Amino acid sequence: MEIEATTKTKILGAAERLFAEKGVAASSLREITQAAEVNLAAVHYHFGSKDGLVRELVQLRFAPVNAARLRGLDELEETLGGDPIPLPDLLRVFLKPALLEFSDPDSVFPRFIGRLHLEPHPDLMGWMQEVFQPVVDRFLGAMERSLPHVPKSVLLLRTSFMVGSMIHLLSCGRQHLGVFRCCVPAAADSGMVLEQLVGYSAAGLAHV
Amino acid sequence: MEIEATTKTKILGAAERLFAEKGVAASSLREITQAAEVNLAAVHYHFGSKDGLVRELVQLRFAPVNAARLRGLDELEETLGGDPIPLPDLLRVFLKPALLEFSDPDSVFPRFIGRLHLEPHPDLMGWMQEVFQPVVDRFLGAMERSLPHVPKSVLLLRTSFMVGSMIHLLSCGRQHLGVFRCCVPAAADSGMVLEQLVGYSAAGLAHV
């Protein structure tokens, strides 16, 4: 279905694209409204402020990702009863919603997701934590049950390694943008990248 | 030895600290010179521009890290003759110079290193790539020899996972700053964190 190109949606679209490319702080409202072909003041009319626009965009894009993660975890737990979830399944359910549009070269969604994790903006960090709180709580609990032989402090550390890999992958996107120019082969499709990250993270998280 | 607190070194120190905390774009020259207790114009006298300051700081802080990495790789290759380097040794030599001051709660060095990897500043990315080029070339070659059973495209992808873990660890630092509040246990010392990251990455890189 074709989404109606209202002023509000045009702003959201242009902002998402520019935020993904250059970050929030480096994208001015004048750039955004010019790209969206709307008036500068429209941002404050529809969102109140630049921070309001950022906040609405965070809600709009992260909510479905985290909802899909929780739904996937629900299904896994229902299927398995009380048994621990196999680590690769748990990781796949967590990582897949974020990597979903990774293979689409026109989608700015993955880089937007990744970039927002890296912004030094203090308020933004708080908004992100609100959105992520239930996901963090439930997945950390599930990981503890899946990896009972790993001490909790070590598990936290290794989980941050896993999250770091995901964020770096998303923020670099399909282009060779990282300092190491070794991000993602151009031919890689979304499913292959997902399975690689799942396999890599599962091996690292569970190793003795 | 006590480093002489000249105007130039005071600027470099204040800039490094502020860049580590809030990023390059969000740190104004007025903030930096005020923290350094020097005149605003001193930045342009000593560094030509804000970008000049950033560039000198990149050279100053990354050069020793990458030199140590290459020196460590030299020693490994000399010791082993032409044999492939055991992956944990290779990773340790790569990661240790960046994590060296990780256990020092007063050091901003790790977060500075991590933060600079994430800046959306286009020129900065180019400067970083110059500094990193020899490191990337030699370590990727060594990793190919250490992991002959892993296809090159997969190895590149997994290496970017490893780099992502490192950057995320550095940029979050010892505080629980990440969205997942699961970065590094407060009690963790530098050596333990290094060995965890080496073990995690080695398991992920080499897994079948």
Add this chain to the structure above:
DNA sequence: GTTCTTTTTAAACGAACGTTCGAGCCGGTC
């Protein structure tokens, strides 16, 4: 002490930023 270079300083520059304001437009409803 004088001269010349190096360094530091206060003040200002133009540009770009987020934000605000008020007039104007456009859809309905009486």
Add this chain to the structure above:
DNA sequence: GACCGGCTCGAACGTTCGTTTAAAAAGAAC
């Protein structure tokens, strides 16, 4: 036609940014 609320528009607000200037201060050489 008159009215009105939702929306858009151009123009300006005050602030902050990186940068520049020219003069004062400090230091070195003789």
